[in-house]
Amino acid sequence: MGESLTRVLFLHGREGSPQGKKGTWLRKHYDVVAPVLDTSSIQAAMEEALAALRSEPDVVVGSSFGGAVLLELLHVGAWAGPCVFLAGAGPKLTGHRTLPPGGRAVLVHGLQDDVVPPEDSRALAASRAEDVRLVEVDDDHRLGGILRSGVLRRAIAWAVEPAGFHPRFEISPLLQRQLMAIDRTRGFLEAVRLRPDWAEEVRNRVRVGDALSSLRIEGNSLTLAEAMVLAKGPPPGDLRDSEREFLNYLEAFSAIDELRGDRDYVVRARDLREIHGLLVRGVRGGHRYAGQYRRESVQVGDRVGGDVVVHHSPPDQADVPVLVDELLGWIERSKKKVRPQDRGPTVDDPYVHPVLLAGIAQHRLVWIHPFVDGNGRTARMLTAMLLYVRGYDFKHLFDLSSWYDGNRDAYYGALRVADETGDYTRWLEYFCGGFSNQMYRARRDAAAAAEGVEFEPAETEE
Numbered sequence: 001m002g003e004s005l006t007r008v009l010f011l012h013g014r015e016g017s018p019q020g021k022k023g024t025w026l027r028k029h030y031d032v033v034a035p036v037l038d039t040s041s042i043q044a045a046m047e048e049a050l051a052a053l054r055s056e057p058d059v060v061v062g063s064s065f066g067g068a069v070l071l072e073l074l075h076v077g078a079w080a081g082p083c084v085f086l087a088g089a090g091p092k093l094t095g096h097r098t099l100p101p102g103g104r105a106v107l108v109h110g111l112q113d114d115v116v117p118p119e120d121s122r123a124l125a126a127s128r129a130e131d132v133r134l135v136e137v138d139d140d141h142r143l144g145g146i147l148r149s150g151v152l153r154r155a156i157a158w159a160v161e162p163a164g165f166h167p168r169f170e171i172s173p174l175l176q177r178q179l180m181a182i183d184r185t186r187g188f189l190e191a192v193r194l195r196p197d198w199a200e201e202v203r204n205r206v207r208v209g210d211a212l213s214s215l216r217i218e219g220n221s222l223t224l225a226e227a228m229v230l231a232k233g234p235p236p237g238d239l240r241d242s243e244r245e246f247l248n249y250l251e252a253f254s255a256i257d258e259l260r261g262d263r264d265y266v267v268r269a270r271d272l273r274e275i276h277g278l279l280v281r282g283v284r285g286g287h288r289y290a291g292q293y294r295r296e297s298v299q300v301g302d303r304v305g306g307d308v309v310v311h312h313s314p315p316d317q318a319d320v321p322v323l324v325d326e327l328l329g330w331i332e333r334s335k336k337k338v339r340p341q342d343r344g345p346t347v348d349d350p351y352v353h354p355v356l357l358a359g360i361a362q363h364r365l366v367w368i369h370p371f372v373d374g375n376g377r378t379a380r381m382l383t384a385m386l387l388y389v390r391g392y393d394f395k396h397l398f399d400l401s402s403w404y405d406g407n408r409d410a411y412y413g414a415l416r417v418a419d420e421t422g423d424y425t426r427w428l429e430y431f432c433g434g435f436s437n438q439m440y441r442a443r444r445d446a447a448a449a450a451e452g453v454e455f456e457p458a459e460t461e462e
Contacts, residue, residue, distance in 0.1 A: 004417040006160055007056035010034040011049055011088075017106030022063055022086070025147045030156070033057060037066065042093060043415065045069045045286035049080055057161050059084060061152075064116065064141065068093040071124075073149055074100045082159035086152070087113055087141050091120040105132045106155040108146060110139035124374045133158060137316050138297075149316045154233065154323075165330040167360050169424035175356075177434075178432035182355055186392060192446055200342045202230065206399045211249035213401035214380050215242075217408060222246055245283045248378070252278040265389050266332055267382075269324050272370070275381050280374040294372045310414075312419050314369035329387065350430045354390035358383045359431035363418050380404075403434030 008030045011021055017023065026032045033055045038044035049069050053060075058081040062214025071133030073079040075094075080102035084269035087109050091097045097120075097126055098106055105128070109121040118136060125134035135155060141143045146152045212220075212227045222230075222242040230243055231250065239247070252275055259265055277291025289295065300312040334352035352360070365379040380401060386394060405412045414430035417423075 003267070005031065006059065006156065007031045007033065007055065007057045008156065009049075009052050009055065009060045011045075011060065011062040012037060013064030013066055014039045016063060016066075021144065021147065022061075022152075025152070025270055027155070037069065039065055042068055042072055053079060058082065059156055061086065061156065062088055063143075064089050065093065068260065069287055071096050071099075074102060084108065084152075084155045084159050085121065086143055086146070088114050088220060089116045090119060091123060092116055097123050099124050099443055101128070103131065104159045106135060106159050107132070108135045108137065108143065108151060110141060110143055111136055112139060112151070115141040135316075135318060137318055145297075145316070148313045150313065151316050151319065154319060155313065156184060161365070165326040165364065167330070167364070167424050167454050168422055169428055171427060172429065175432060176427070178429070178436045179355060181436040182432065182439050185436075185443045188443055189446055194414070207231075207250065207253055210399040210401045211246055211253065213399065213405035215245050215249060216405050217401070217411075218376055225375045241283045244281075245279075248279050248283065249381075252381050253384070256381065256388060259385060260388045260393050261391050262389055263335070267385065267389070269321070269328060269330055269395055271385070272324065272365070272378060272382065275385075276371050276374055276378045279377045279381065280371075289372055292316070293324075293370050296372070298369060298372065300369065309366050311416060312327055312367070312369075313369065320368060320370045324365075324370055327361065327364050327368070331357060335390070345352070349383060354387060354392050355432060355435060356428055357390075358386040358392075359428050360424055361386055362431070363415055363427055364423065366415065367419060400434055400438060403438060407434070 006150075008026055010018065010026050012018055012020060012023060012033055018036060020443060022030070023034050026034070033052050033164075035048040037048050045065070046069060053073075060070050060073070060079055061084045062068070063086040066070070067085040071088060072094055074083070075096055077100075081104040083105050085105070085107045088107060102231055105125075107121040107125050109116075109118045121134060124284075125132050133155075136152060137143070137146060137149075137151060146155075147423040157372050173334075190205055209232050212222060212224060215222065220242050222245075226243070227246055227313030230246055234243070234247055248253065255275065255278060273291045273293075280290050294317050296317060298314055300314065333350045337349065337351045343455045362379045362383045363419050365382055366375055366382050371378065383400065410430060413428045418427040
């Protein structure tokens with residue numbers, strides 16, 4: 001269910017109104033019904049709320065006093081569907097300290113709230129064992145930060161839809177052609193016999209190029225000549241940050257090499273934390289929680305003159321562990337295929353092509369931004385890990401990061417389209433376009449190094 005199609009009944013607080021910040025934000029993103037409540041008493045407000053329920057909302061959002069009205073609606077049995085409480089004043093104003101059975105419930109409360117104690121929401125959340133989630137944020141009673149951080153958006157999504165990550169994308173004709181080109185190259189490279197000395201030389205060169213390009217995207221100034229020398233053995237003296245970043249990247253590559261073809265391997269959160277720790281050890285980000293999730297809010301943007309243009313406000317730090325686990329759960333589910341005899345109108349096939357899965361996972365991890373620094377590097381390494389596990393290592397003859405580095409504006413532009421729309425199609429077309437371009441080069445080079453093989457040029461699908 002898309003955001004704009006979700007009907008929200010918004011019950012405002014005593015100091016608020018349907019035209020306040022929360023009401024305005026909700027109307028921008030959802031189909032909203034927001035009655036003006038008589039806040040002189042709960043019973044007076046109940047009349048407006050009961051009338052508004054005739055609009056058949058998908059979810060009811062109650063803010064402070066409105067949360068007390070929502071809790072009363074649940075207790076009298078007038079509403080049993082999904083609900084979101086924002087610093088709900090229910091226990092304080094109604095005396096109810098339990099959540100009746102019903103739809104999914106999300107309780108958002110600020111730890112700095114000096115109007116309604118956070119303990120009230122904790123007590124409500126603890127009173128029901130299933131389909132309830134408590135989200136505590138570093139905010140006051142007004143909860144102004146939950147709009148820009150995405151906490152309110154995710155709370156509504158979780159209340160309305162099944163828990164977990166459910167990416168939206170279309171297999172466009174362009175994507176179909178790109179995937180066909182990639183799979184043709186995979187079949188060719190698996191069948192062709194390469195000279196060991198040539199293959200080893202190319203793998204080393206490609207790996208150096210991949211590591212260097214990934215770091216250049218984030219501002220590393222190391223040259224190709226310097227990187228080639230470093231790859232053969234670090235100098236005995238002290239390393240510059242740019243040199244250590246490069247060697248860290250090679251070490252992370254070595255750490256995932258052993259996963260090649262291990263289709264049963266389950267990628268876990270600790271893998272991401274370990275990879276991050278390797279990548280930032282002793283360099284940017286390493287002094288702040290290397291291998292640990294961030295404990296603060298961050299923003300992603302560019303400095304233009306003296307101002308910072310913010311492109312993305314990642315989720316609140318409190319949501320990071322859940323969001324990462326949901327992503328990894330989706331990755332594992334998407335590896336499974338439904339047998340033809342089990343398919344039917346009521347059976348969904350969760351399978352996602354390995355290349356599409358890797359592309360979606362890369363964007364999603366960058367979007368979550370689980371670490372203070374090094375998120376791009378970690379996400380690109382996760383991409384490689386997922387491809388290796390699913391047998392799409394292409395004998396290590398491809399280098400996706402050089403494609404990103406050579407097309408940075410398109411790279412960031414495609415990522416932002418997915419950020420803004422929630423639709424991965426454009427990003428996947430960019431991702432697979434770079435992949436098919438790299439596969440064309442890998443096939444050409446492999447054919448040139450294999451005896452008795454003729455290379456047949458084909459159009460790339462960028």
